[in-house]
Each structure stands twice: as C-alpha cells, then as structure tokens.
Amino acid sequence: MPRNKQAGIITFMPNRLLKRYLPNASKVRENPALRPVAHLLQRADIFHINRRSAAGAVFIGLFVAFLPIPFQMLLAAVLAMVARCNLPIAVALVWITNPLTIAPMLYFSYRLGAWLMDKEITVDTIELSFSGQLDNLSTIGYPLLLGSVVCGSVAGITGFIAARMLWRFHVVKRWRKRRETLPV
Numbered sequence: 001m002p003r004n005k006q007a008g009i010i011t012f013m014p015n016r017l018l019k020r021y022l023p024n025a026s027k028v029r030e031n032p033a034l035r036p037v038a039h040l041l042q043r044a045d046i047f048h049i050n051r052r053s054a055a056g057a058v059f060i061g062l063f064v065a066f067l068p069i070p071f072q073m074l075l076a077a078v079l080a081m082v083a084r085c086n087l088p089i090a091v092a093l094v095w096i097t098n099p100l101t102i103a104p105m106l107y108f109s110y111r112l113g114a115w116l117m118d119k120e121i122t123v124d125t126i127e128l129s130f131s132g133q134l135d136n137l138s139t140i141g142y143p144l145l146l147g148s149v150v151c152g153s154v155a156g157i158t159g160f161i162a163a164r165m166l167w168r169f170h171v172v173k174r175w176r177k178r179r180e181t182l183p184v
Helices: 016-021 025-030 032-040 051-065 072-083 089-096 102-116 132-182
Strands: none
Touching: 025 132, 051 072, 051 089, 072 089, 102 132
C-alpha cells in the first residue's frame, strides 16, 4: 500500500483497472512515431495515476473532444503535460469524437451555440465544394465554436466531478472492506 508522505495516511488508489488498459510509459516512450518528442515524455508525472491526475485528464480529454479543430490528440497531450495530468487518459478520451459521433456532437454544439447567441438556424443549400464550405463556416463558425466550448466545459466538469467521486467511492469501499477483515 502506498503511503501519502504529506498526510501520513495510507491511501488506496483504484489504478489496477486503469493500468490494465492504459499503455505502459516505457512502451509509449519507445514508439518510433514519438521519437521527435521522446524527451518530453520522460517526465514521470504525466504517466502517474492518482485521483488528481486522472480527474484532470478526464476534464482535458472531454473538453478537447468537443472542440471542432484538427489535431485534438496533440492539443490534449500538450494540455496534459502542462497541467501534469495523465497523458494516456487525456489522449484516449479525445477518441469519443470519432467518425460515428462527430456529426451529432457538432450538430448539437451548433444548435446550442445558435440558441445561446439567439441566432436563427437557416440552411438554404448545401454545397459540397471547398468554397461552399468556407461560406458555411462564416455563417456557422461562431455558434459552433461557442456551443463546442460550452459542451466541452460541461462534459469536462461533469467528467472531472464523476472521476473524483468514483475514485473516492472506490477508496471508501476498500477501507470498509479492509475494516471488515481486520480481527477484532
């Protein structure tokens, strides 16, 4: 059992399940595709799993997943490094935005942003050309960005609180189980 040096108490960390599914830090560092940034991956705190780093990574991953930008994984990785949160969790959660979920997420974000900005949603024609998409972007860009930031914030905060609560629930459950097994 790890000992918390600052508080002097024994803490139980529910990281067995997380460690089972997350990549090993040494395997990530040895990945040939990550060789240009290998020196950034030497910090142990971005692979450490504790309540703070896991909850922060959940917030970062869910927030970035809602942003309508390319290279979401890169942004999540950079934010996780800056915030000293768990890098694999933050990057993995970005993948809730995938080819099956991207359209409903962006549509909902746009609708929310348009509602918050009190803009009427109008679609005259859909043109599948680059110039047509640029024209649509100027019309839907601000509502989409606002809705994405709001959705990402709500999802991130909800995920952060849920991760902290689940971690706490697990710790209390382990303490109770331990107390029951102690001889009287």
